[in-house]
Amino acid sequence: MENKMMREYKPAEIEIKWQKYWDKNNSFEPKEDKNLPKKYILSMFPYPSGRIHMGHVRNYTIGDALARYYRKKGFNVLHPIGWDSFGMPAENAAIKHHIHPKKWTYENIDYMRGELKRLGLSFSKTREFATSDPEYTRWEQEFIIKMYENGLLERRTQKVNWCEHCHTVLANEQVIEGKCWRCDNEIEIKELPGWYIKITKYAEELLADMEKIKKGWPERVLTMQKNWIGKSVGLKFKFSLSKDSKQKLKNRFDGYEVFTTRPDTIYGITYSALAPEHPIVDFMLENGLFEEETEKKIRYIRSILPKDRQAMEKEGVYLGIDVLHPLTGEKIPVWLANFVLVEYGSGAVMAVPAHDERDFEFAKKYNLPVKWVIKPLNGEFNKNEAYTGEGVLINSDEFSGMKNNEAKEAIIKKIETLGIGKKEVNYRLRDWGISRQRYWGAPLPFIKCPKCGIVPEKIENLPITLPDDVEITGSGNPLESHPTWKQTKCPVCGSDAVRETDTMDTFVESSWYQFRYTSDFHKYKDVPFRSEDEKYWMPVDQYIGGIEHAILHLLYARFFTKALRDLGYVSVDEPFARLLTQGMVLKDGAKMSKSKGNVVDPDDIIKKYGADTARLFILFAAPPEQELEWSDSGVEGAYRFLNRVFLNAEKCYKTDKKPEINISKLNKNEKEARRKVYEALKRSKETYEKTFAFNTLIAGCMEAFNALNKIDNADVYTEGYWILMNVLEPIIPHITNEISDKLFNLKNFGNIEIDESALKQDEINYPISINGKKRAEITVSVDASKDEILKNAKKAVEKYIKEKEIVKEIFVPGRIVNIVVKG
RNA sequence: GCCGGCGUGGCGGAACUGGUAGACGCGUCGGACUCAAAAUCCGAUGAGCCUUGCUCAUGUGGGUUCGAGUCCCACCGCCGGUACCA
Numbered sequence: 059m060e061n062k063m064m065r066e067y068k069p070a071e072i073e074i075k076w077q078k079y080w081d082k083n084n085s086f087e088p089k090e091d092k093n094l095p096k097k098y099i100l101s102m103f104p105y106p107s108g109r110i111h112m113g114h115v116r117n118y119t120i121g122d123a124l125a126r127y128y129r130k131k132g133f134n135v136l137h138p139i140g141w142d143s144f145g146m147p148a149e150n151a152a153i154k155h156h157i158h159p160k161k162w163t164y165e166n167i168d169y170m171r172g173e174l175k176r177l178g179l180s181f182s183k184t185r186e187f188a189t190s191d192p193e194y195t196r197w198e199q200e201f202i203i204k205m206y207e208n209g210l211l212e213r214r215t216q217k218v219n220w221c222e223h224c225h226t227v228l229a230n231e232q233v234i235e236g237k238c239w240r241c242d243n244e245i246e247i248k249e250l251p252g253w254y255i256k257i258t259k260y261a262e263e264l265l266a267d268m269e270k271i272k273k274g275w276p277e278r279v280l281t282m283q284k285n286w287i288g289k290s291v292g293l294k295f296k297f298s299l300s301k302d303s304k305q306k307l308k309n310r311f312d313g314y315e316v317f318t319t320r321p322d323t324i325y326g327i328t329y330s331a332l333a334p335e336h337p338i339v340d341f342m343l344e345n346g347l348f349e350e351e352t353e354k355k356i357r358y359i360r361s362i363l364p365k366d367r368q369a370m371e372k373e374g375v376y377l378g379i380d381v382l383h384p385l386t387g388e389k390i391p392v393w394l395a396n397f398v399l400v401e402y403g404s405g406a407v408m409a410v411p412a413h414d415e416r417d418f419e420f421a422k423k424y425n426l427p428v429k430w431v432i433k434p435l436n437g438e439f440n441k442n443e444a445y446t447g448e449g450v451l452i453n454s455d456e457f458s459g460m461k462n463n464e465a466k467e468a469i470i471k472k473i474e475t476l477g478i479g480k481k482e483v484n485y486r487l488r489d490w491g492i493s494r495q496r497y498w499g500a501p502l503p504f505i506k507c508p509k510c511g512i513v514p515e516k517i518e519n520l521p522i523t524l525p526d527d528v529e530i531t532g533s534g535n536p537l538e539s540h541p542t543w544k545q546t547k548c549p550v551c552g553s554d555a556v557r558e559t560d561t562m563d564t565f566v567e568s569s570w571y572q573f574r575y576t577s578d579f580h581k582y583k584d585v586p587f588r589s590e591d592e593k594y595w596m597p598v599d600q601y602i603g604g605i606e607h608a609i610l611h612l613l614y615a616r617f618f619t620k621a622l623r624d625l626g627y628v629s630v631d632e633p634f635a636r637l638l639t640q641g642m643v644l645k646d647g648a649k650m651s652k653s654k655g656n657v658v659d660p661d662d663i664i665k666k667y668g669a670d671t672a673r674l675f676i677l678f679a680a681p682p683e684q685e686l687e688w689s690d691s692g693v694e695g696a697y698r699f700l701n702r703v704f705l706n707a708e709k710c711y712k713t714d715k716k717p718e719i720n721i722s723k724l725n726k727n728e729k730e731a732r733r734k735v736y737e738a739l740k741r742s743k744e745t746y747e748k749t750f751a752f753n754t755l756i757a758g759c760m761e762a763f764n765a766l767n768k769i770d771n772a773d774v775y776t777e778g779y780w781i782l783m784n785v786l787e788p789i790i791p792h793i794t795n796e797i798s799d800k801l802f803n804l805k806n807f808g809n810i811e812i813d814e815s816a817l818k819q820d821e822i823n824y825p826i827s828i829n830g831k832k833r834a835e836i837t838v839s840v841d842a843s844k845d846e847i848l849k850n851a852k853k854a855v856e857k858y859i860k861e862k863e864i865v866k867e868i869f870v871p872g873r874i875v876n877i878v879v880k881g
Numbered sequence: 882g883c884c885g886g887c888g889u890g891g892c893g894g895a896a897c898u899g900g901u902a903g904a905c906g907c908g909u910c911g912g913a914c915u916c917a918a919a920a921u922c923c924g925a926u927g928a929g930c931c932u933u934g935c936u937c938a939u940g941u942g943g944g945u946u947c948g949a950g951u952c953c954c955a956c957c958g959c960c961g962g963u964a965c966c967a
Binding site: 235277278281282284285286288290292316317318319320331367368372395396397398399401402403406407408409410414415416417419484486605608609678679680681684685686687689691692694695696698699701702753754756757758759760761764823824825826827829830831832835865866867868870873874876877878 | 886906947
């Protein structure tokens with residue numbers, strides 16, 4: 059049967075046709091049948107900034123390929139999209155273009171939804187939402203109230219990171235090298251009241267549960283989170299002040315605590331150091347207990363911002379007081395040192411110059427004694443530097459001779475017995491400050507009552523929504539300056555009260571959106587998501603997004619999941635079973651950005667070549683985890699390939715069944731072509747389910763097409779298209795649907811069994827090498843014996859081995875023959 | 882400094898548990914078609930040389946092995962994270 063209907067590849071027509079078809083048939087809605095095997099494929103949702111960029115295209119194309127693959131395999135697939143729609147840019151747009159943040163946001167969403175559709179992405183329509191929708195805010199506010207009631211949220215005043223440009227507080231995670239993650243402005247430290255989520259309560263579980271996800275997450279993401287949490291185990295003990303020193307301090311202090319991870323070096327203490335802001339220093343300054351020179355120096359050190367001190371040389375001064383060594387009772391001088399941080403531990407340290415680089419540097423500068431207490435296991439000390447490695451204790455009373463790792467525990471025990479200290483765990487992780495002094499965010503659902511203090515809003519009054527009539531000027535919080543919004547009644551006593559005007563960090567919204575998608579929330583309005591839906595769909599089987607969220611979003615979402623679990627809302631410990639971190643899209647070696655003028659607009663590519671070309675190129679150009687260098691000629695290449703695929707489909711015949719092939723009648727090229735086709739099919743399973751190496755899968759398909767075009771056998775050719783259209787459908791859905799529809803009535807989109815006989819080769823090439831160097835090549839039948847192969851091999855390399863002694867013959871079946879000769 | 886990752890043609894990148902280095906694509910060169918061009922198709926394409934073939938090539942230098950891009954040691958470079966965290 060001849061097939062002459064495909065004359066020209068017109069992506070625009072084909073793509074619109076299929077997009078309409080999918081839309082009309084609701085092709086991508088998850089099914090309610092909970093007996094079906096499920097896959098929840100999620101790409102990180104976008105911020106509706108106005109237009110999608112290539113990073114989005116990459117992110118969503120990867121996710122879409124997986125979703126389409128599993129759908130085709132018969133899974134019930136949840137593949138949703140939504141909008142992370144609160145945030146600063148909406149307010150910036152309001153200031154710049156005098157457009158209301160809400161209007162700006164929702165117009166952007168409408169536009170971007172169209173862009174995603176034009177890419178042929180198979181998102182569910184019923185599960186879409188924006189986090190700024192009041193229905194979403196309502197549940198978030200409920201969670202926050204529950205957290206407050208369960209001691210996971212509190213309001214307190216503390217030092218915060220303040221960005222003057224964004225006019226708001228930032229969480230520690232949002233300060234990148236001392237600058238705002240959004241606008242790059244230098245951060246100031248301010249003391250402000252604010253709301254804190256106690257993520258630190260979950261520090262240990264966040265660490266421990268990495269075990270549960272380590273098979274599915276990139277190691278480096280887990281490492282980054284581990285470092286961020288920064289657990290360290292050690293000893294906390296108290297230094298007692300000497301009698302004289304106590305008197306000098308007017309008996310206001312009897313000592314102070316220090317934390318160390320090296321209790322094994324405790325006998326090497328030769329001084330102790332306090333942070334410049336330590337309370338004892340404060341007290342001594344207030345009471346004029348320093349000589350003039352000393353005080354001058356202390357005031358100088360204190361005048362330098364702690365973060366600027368790192369760059370400086372170590373500096374300090376003797377404070378004129380002493381403490382007693384906890385075990386030996388020896389007198390130990392107390393110094394002030396600019397390298398001791400007031401925020402970490404207790405703001406004071408024991409100093410062991412022999413075995414700590416910082417202490418050593420400081421001791422050298424001020425000629426303080428160095429006492430060696432750990433001897434390297436082999437070799438001697440280099441007394442010009444601190445020895446921080448493992449070893450055996452010396453000069454350490456009854457602990458001498460112990461290995462230092464054992465001594466750690468032993469010394470902790472002794473200190474505990476003496477009652478002057480105990481084992482302690484310290485974390486670098488700080489509580490998550492979620493207050494933002496901005497308008498376009500979810501209001502914190504609390505009320506300040508003059509009589510009752512801070513009280514949560516009643517659940518039945520949720521959501522607390524934003525007022526529409528605001529003026530966004532960029533200075534001050536519009537909710538604070540709104541004439542009436544914050545005026546309310548206390549939900550407890552009914553008296554006049556004021557609403558909290560801080561809104562929530564937008565990372566709160568993105569911490570639980572994965573749960574919201576699990577239910578058809580348009581139908582079930584009395585819950586954030588139905589428990590049965592959550593149990594069925596969670597965890598997300600595959601999460602895809604940028605590495606930039608390794609700490610921020612991914613840590614918050616993991617925490618939030620655990621908190622919601624403990625509040626009884628969800629059933630899982632971890633939200634994302636597997637994570638794929640896709641690399642950035644670059645152009646001319648740099649990240650695409652307006653300021654660099656190297657932006658390629660996805661819409662332009664779609665208009666010129668079609669969505670399939672864009673999708674194919676972006677998956678072909680690099681493996682997903684690596685950076686991807688944009689290449690205009692590479693895009694052209696992808697387009698040419700699709701053209702060939704489309705036009706050559708003409709060589710197939712129409713059929714509803716995969717053609718039966720009689721292998722015995724095939725010639726060499728035909729067998730070769732079939733083998734490549736089936737190899738591509740075989741590889742596709744690995745690619746979609748495990749490796750995500752779309753680039754090599756596509757290369758394999760190209761090889762198969764190239765091989766098909768060398769033959770003239772309609773059966774093999776048609777079989778090839780039957781299979782390759784199936785393999786490529788998740789990547790280039792429009793063109794494959796079009797061809798499969800015309801040729802195969804879409805019947806080729808089910809599961810295809812691998813024909814093992816097609817993968818078998820009749821003949822094998824063996825490279826023959828002499829002493830590991832390739833010298834010849836022979837072709838033998840697959841069932842040739844070892845002796846036969848060796849005989850042929852020797853014949854092929856006769857001139858190299860004649861008059862030489864054969865020392866060894868190596869034969870690796872299916873691989874290589876290597877002959878080792880001497881002389 | 883510490884932790885992690887990566888170094889392969891002109892370019893993006895292949896190479897499963899050590900077994901023919903450079904798949905596939907781009908680019909370049911040559912050819913066909915054309916009055917011509919574009920498009921398309923066919924072929925060549927790591928470097929060098931004494932060009933039936935040989936030598937050298939996976940950041941550098943060593944090592945293990947019959948055989949190393951792959952394993953081990955040392956170093957160099959780039960990227961990312963983090964940093965006086967006691």
